Amino acid sequence: MASPPRHLLPLLLLLALLGTSSAAAPGVIRLPRAGACAAPADPAVYDRPVIGIVTHPGDGAAGRIDNGTSTSYIGASYVKFVEAGGARVIPLIYNEPDERLLEKLSLVNGVLFTGGSVKRGPYFETIKKVFQYVLDKNDAGVPFPLFAQCLGFELVSMIVSKDNNILESFHASDQASTLQFPNYSSLQGSVFGRFHPDLIKKLSTSCLVMQNHKYGISPKRLRENDALSSFFKILTISPDENGEVYVSTVEAQKYPITCTQWHPEKAIFEWRKPMIPHSEDAVQVTQNFANYFISQARKSPNRPPADKVLDNLIYNYIPTFSGKTSKSFELVYLFS
Structure with missing residues (x-):
């Protein structure tokens, strides 16, 4: 069948869009009417x-x-990481009153613990409260995920083991590394279950993730600690600069809790350290982790009031450019 004259195509397409033609004209693609998309x-x-x-x-x-002395911060890269997965952020300011913390927790569908250095005092006490909130929600049958990175993983290890001296020293500051998989069968259902096999292979042979820590926990110590070994399963391990091996990724056995000793957010959003991998493969690793974490949050039944969410979103704060003064962050959100 011959195509309609070229000068008539715009008119025919317009008629199809408006739905005024009784039958599809030759060569015209009928588009669905507005409102035809299913719920x-x-x-x-x-x-x-x-x-x-x-x-x-x-x-x-x-x-x-x-x-x-009361100032606290969130690196904007953590916020962007969450946004990359399709979610928004409410800051849980660690030194606010408990009732304010609980009010904000009632508005969210999951929690992220960031990297950092502080392992004691009011900050550690707040982390313990939030961690217990995560456990309580899930124990009550309410899906509520936690993603803990670097310091966050270290603090969770201390809480679960009830041993503030459980951590060991490692030399993995400003270091790109591989991720080694001791048991591929354990990856099913985990964050790595959504990775393409080629990317899993690249993770084990190429330095695609950024490490920046002085502490961690060895596979031996985790397995020998009854509380940790019954709570976590090891997904990946990594070597430090001296070849000493530490646990780099874990997942809770019974909870939607994933912890990394490394920093997935940095591959896309941080540029201060020259060893941060920025390859397309490294970016894909970050995106997969963001997608997985937020996919877990989507299972939360919590439907907070829109006005309450808007009042507490991090968009109510202005990020500060810190790239000229900080060794770690391009942008930070400050709270005081």
């Missing part, structure tokens, strides 16, 4: 998830931006 297939999946990120004491720049 979400699973109403239990929440497509407007909100994540609470616990702030860390300080300004993220060793006091060079704000040295107030």
